[in-house]
């Protein structure tokens with residue numbers, strides 16, 4: 585098979601919980617995958633090695649998502665390895681919780697730099713480089729609907745992410761590239777679990793009628809749908825949360 589016949593994906597935050605599951609799912613669906621990391625190179629390399637061991641094609645690529653030069657290099661490395669890119673999944677993100685009244689603005693700036701500027705940088709590169717037939721998938725959160733106290737700065741950053749989707753989809757008119765956003769509910773990853781009591785986790789898990797936390801694989805399934813079969817879903821935000829909101 586010619587390298588240009590292979591569908592290829594770059595997954596930012598591939599070293600994290602949801603990004604890892606997305607990389608594994610897309611690899612299982614036949615994609616060559618670039619597993620992106622920022623600080624945890626070892627985790628991304630382990631994800632890529634496990635995919636390669638299973639007979640798939642995967643590499644690890646690094647870079648701060650908010651750094652245009654670093655992400656340009658990451659895209660170039662992935663394109664050189666696979667012959668081009670068809671799917672970009674923006675799973676990199678951070679969450680720092682605080683009531684608005686007592687928020688540390690340095691934390692707010694850091695979170696917004698990663699979640700807003702980072703998503704923007706990756707969308708900008710994707711808009712210039714994704715091949716026809718491709719898909720760009722950003723990641724928001726169901727907190728943009730549930731509006732829980734202490735999530736103000738985080739929800740604001742993800743509302744900005746949701747704001748990009750339909751606009752970018754329209755800007756890509758005629759290119760046959762879809763742009764969608766997935767908004768997970770509470771999902772069992774370090775980002776969600778760290779710093780929360782068992783009681784709070786149980787409370788949040790019971791907010792949906794399925795009465796459980798989402799798994800990274802639940803989110804990966806939605807991403808895989810948007811990445812491939814869902815050609816008529818464009819510019820939408822899909823809430824993947826078991827019916828929480």
Ligand SMILES: NC(=O)c1ccc[n+]([C@@H]2O[C@H](COP(=O)([O-])OP(=O)(O)OC[C@H]3O[C@@H](n4cnc5c(N)ncnc54)[C@H](OP(=O)(O)O)[C@@H]3O)[C@@H](O)[C@H]2O)c1
Nearest residue numbers: 597599600601602622623624648649676677771773775776
């Ligand atoms: N888990 C949930 O309940 C939940 C719910 C709704 C939405 N989300 C969203 O889903 C996405 C993935 O979350 P997760 O639960 O998988 O979190 P996670 O396990 O903490 O993973 C976060 C990922 O983001 C990467 N990252 C952080 N800052 C970065 C930066 N400046 N540049 C590049 N990469 C950076 C991390 O890379 P390194 O580790 O290599 O530094 C890691 O791969 C996030 O956007 C999050 O907001 C999560």
